[in-house]
Amino acid sequence: MADTIFEQDRTAVAERLAAEALIVDVDGFEGPLDLLLTLGRTQKVDLRKISVLQLARQYLAFVEKAKALRLELAADYLVMAAWLAFLKSRLLLPPDPADEGPSGEELAAHLAFQLERLQAMRDAAARLMARDRLGRDFFARGQTQDMQRTRRVTYTATLLDLMQGYARIRTRDEFRPFVMDRDAVYTMEQALERMRGLIGFAGGWSDLTSYLPDGWGADPVRRRSATASTFAASLELVKEGHLDIRQAEAFAPIELRRKD
Amino acid sequence: MQDIDEEEQSLFEAPPLAEQERMVEAVLFATSEPVTLRELESRMPHGSDAGEAIALLRRRYEGRGVQLMKVGDAYALRTAPDLGFLMRKETVEQRKLSRAAIETLAIVAYHQPVTRAEIEEIRGVSVSRGTVDQLLELEWIRFGRRKMTPGRPVTFVVTQEFLDHFGLESARDLPGLKELRSAGLLENRPPPGHLPGPDGADDPEEEASTGQSELFED
């Protein structure tokens, strides 16, 4: 008598421990289906003969316990709980002839099928991983002789290419344009030298163009060169601290003044 | 033109079968990867019958320390599995696969071609990107053709590398495949009414878009 009580106590403790282990491990489950499969295994029957009703009870009890322990359960566990509660009521209540939805038995059968299929895939995965495997049990050739891929590159050119190439060179010769028109270039050195001599007289603001050398203002090409170099020379003198320079707005005349 | 070419070429006789067998042997020996019949024939003299040479060679290596294995539509020489203990030095460190990855791999192998939604339906949880990525990276699974269902979701299938790694001639040789099929466990039964779960199949539109974006990302 005392023995059986003790025995009952012991199983109760074992069950409690198991249940707690499940709850603590809830993170270790890969979703509600995985949890259901684990719970189903405690029924110790062939998955095909599993009692879905009992399973639903186990699951709901699990969720209740988790709530009592204030464990946060992911939403999908709670959705599954709600659905199992619905399934449980379907299985327990006599079918309502007006209801057109699937019967409790159909729903239960599908859940059993899902569990059996998941278990079958796990077994298959285990068998697969236990096979002889390349690089562990059997081996590929160690000393591979990779295909020598020789790539031969040949170059081609046609007679036309050749003649056009030659024509290109000869044509260039005929029109050789390198006539250096030194006459039209006023260098910055020249401008700088000229400016250094003139700035002493620039007390007030005066237009840059008034510093152009004689004879360089009329011809546009010469004028452009002289303006550019005079401007560059002015900037140089500003940098050296001999000149101030200003321009009221874009394209307005550039004016210079001696800096004291 | 074609006809003349073929006539011309048939003037050169193919080497004797014994010689073709030697050639196949040499080519398979030279590489660690499976070689297809086509590739073999493209290397052998015109008129060679690689298939017949392979059959001869396979018989020759029966019971030897090295064996000729069929891997998908290709062939490879591999050491006999019972001699693996001699090769401890050559063992390649195998990357540990997570349980999710192993299960996903098995589901792809047994259910192929299979969509992500179907994998999720079977496992009862959503499949993380990392899991699929890892299997793709190992080249054990690849994208198959799209399913002709609403949303045309992409599917996954196993690869030749998968077959090679697990010493399978084809996916039909997966262990227990027949039993699983006759038990109806490879079926994709639609749930009666509505079952909860992460199967996004309620909304084909959504399924399609995730499937696609995953295919086109990265």
Next chain:
Amino acid sequence: MQDIDEEEQSLFEAPPLAEQERMVEAVLFATSEPVTLRELESRMPHGSDAGEAIALLRRRYEGRGVQLMKVGDAYALRTAPDLGFLMRKETVEQRKLSRAAIETLAIVAYHQPVTRAEIEEIRGVSVSRGTVDQLLELEWIRFGRRKMTPGRPVTFVVTQEFLDHFGLESARDLPGLKELRSAGLLENRPPPGHLPGPDGADDPEEEASTGQSELFED
């Protein structure tokens, strides 16, 4: 101690020689380096005679597509030397000769024998070593005799291969400038904007370089 160990181990019989042959075969197949007898025996079950197994295996592979070779004091399986051609794949790629090479070649053809300095003078740019080397390698030009001018520079001439390739009997068959022009090949004149004149000649330095590179494009 040693003695006892050896005695104990000899209680286990060595595997039959045929089995040892299989083992040697598998190890030689899977290792990436030639393997010595010592190494073989250290891997095989105690009491194995790798030397004898090697001898058997060597005979088995005689005349096959793969052969057992002795490499120093180690052994390796290698594909038969007469089948090396199966391991080679040649792809021929045709490329167009560069513009610099064509022009240099044209100058050699029209002006031969011609020195490098003369080529540079005619082209207006220096001739890179690579260009000349390439033409020499193609065997389209070769060294001619040295010029009797100060420094005795080498000259270049075109070769028979050049004539063959371009379908010419001799370099004198090359069309002359007048013929080139009448064939419309000389219409490649610089556009008028680039003619020297008060407008264009702002910067002669620049003109020189752009003028040239422009002529070289198109």
